[in-house]
Amino acid sequence: MAPVSSAGIPIRANRSFKRWLSDHLDACLDSLGRFIFSPLQTVITLLVIAVALCLPSMLYMLVKSVESGMINIQQSADISVYFSPSIDEETSLQVQSRVLALDSVLAARYLPPDKALQEFKEFSGLGDALAELSENPLPATLLVTPEMNRDVEPLIEQIESIDGVDQVQFDYVWLQRLRALLAVVDQVALVLALLLGSGVILILGNTIRLEIESRREEVAVVKLVGGTNAYVQRPLLYTGVWYGLLGALIAWFLTNLFAWAMSAPLDALGQLYLRDLSLAGLDSMDLLVLLGLGVILGWLGAWIAAARHLSAIEPA
């Protein structure tokens, strides 16, 4: 028996779990089936939702790709130690072993002047111009690889204090700038996600409002023959969930399409910078998160619209 209030009216439905499940399945499939009644409207709404979800996920993908690339960048971010021109090779090698003995140094590779010139020719693309030089302008160089994620400034000071070291160079600033830039992009992605997420809720709220409007008569009749608010709401909430889910799926597809479209130009760009540049597409975990977000936003938009507009339909 269903629980009965003091007034002798059941408070809630007396449904079996199986029936509950079949009611939900009905509402779920029915709301999906209704899409074919207004295909154009449905497709447009889905695309709007997909585009709204697409922008933050593209930014997220960008940040993720650059961050994973940063590990390589940092690994190759060696400290260049230039020796005074007067120093001979033996002294240089002594300096090398002193540097190697320092804390937080992983490796120190000695480059004699001619080798340094050769590498510079290869990487700078100035080979022809350099060939014109009668004399090698480059000093001997020591390429020091610091341990990752350690503060390199004390290390640089230590190396600078070693006799025979002329200059220590570390492209540290640009790395910091890149990090700061990424933090900004990250934040932008978050703000965009919040804004566009609210946009999705509003779009769906409006779509569901129109749906309620077109089913006004049906809602009134269902209520009069004893349909509960839950019964009236159920197909609307499923409609919202479907919109969110399908919109997220399209957004995932568009984002990966974008990653694919960017792969060729990024390859070309990467070759110029001698770096392996690529956008890491959204993986299955990201897809799950995106779909989950779509479902939550869709449900929320539909729920808000249902709560606001269903009560306006007679009878209460």
Add this chain to the structure above:
Amino acid sequence: MIQFDSVSKRYPGGFEALKNVSFQVPQGEMSFLTGHSGAGKSTLLKLIMLMERATQGQVICQGVNLAKISKRQIPYHRRRIGVVFQNHSLLSDRSVFENVALPLLVSGAPYQETGRRVRAALDKVGLLNKEKKLPVQLSGGEQQRVGIARAVVHKPDLLLADEPTGNLDPELSADIMKLFADFNAVGVTMLIATHDVDLIRRMDRTEIKLDSGRLVDF
């Protein structure tokens, strides 16, 4: 079955649709609610359906004081009542069968039972062969009978009707009334709002007459 004790209903804005109305409809009775349009017939039915609440006095229906029914319980109250509307309020995109099945569907009745009961109700109103049709494919009289089948499909012991013959010619009206009398004969309590005076005289039933919200004859 239905009892009104000094019931008044004032709508927001000040219009007083019912003024100090008291009457009762005993169990198993078939009563008519009459009066010119705007006399308060619809408001009275709305109070029983809890589409509106009384501003004063109390309404007791099927032994329950309606003031004590919370908003969440209203659907369960409505499931114990059958209603027939003047405009029959059928859903145009659903078949006759689906329209009649609606009260069973929303209350979660078992599916096997649904088909049996819907056909029994359609059989009673003589439309068993039209179950697959859409409402627009039926005549006005047939549509009203579908509305009646929907009102009785869940076997309520109280049936309300708001101008059920308002749009029908006298012959069809008589058919509908005959149908109502049949339901009443098997124990369903009925309250029928109508302004079809001829019909009531022929039926010789209790008349509850309203005029400008006041009870003038009971």
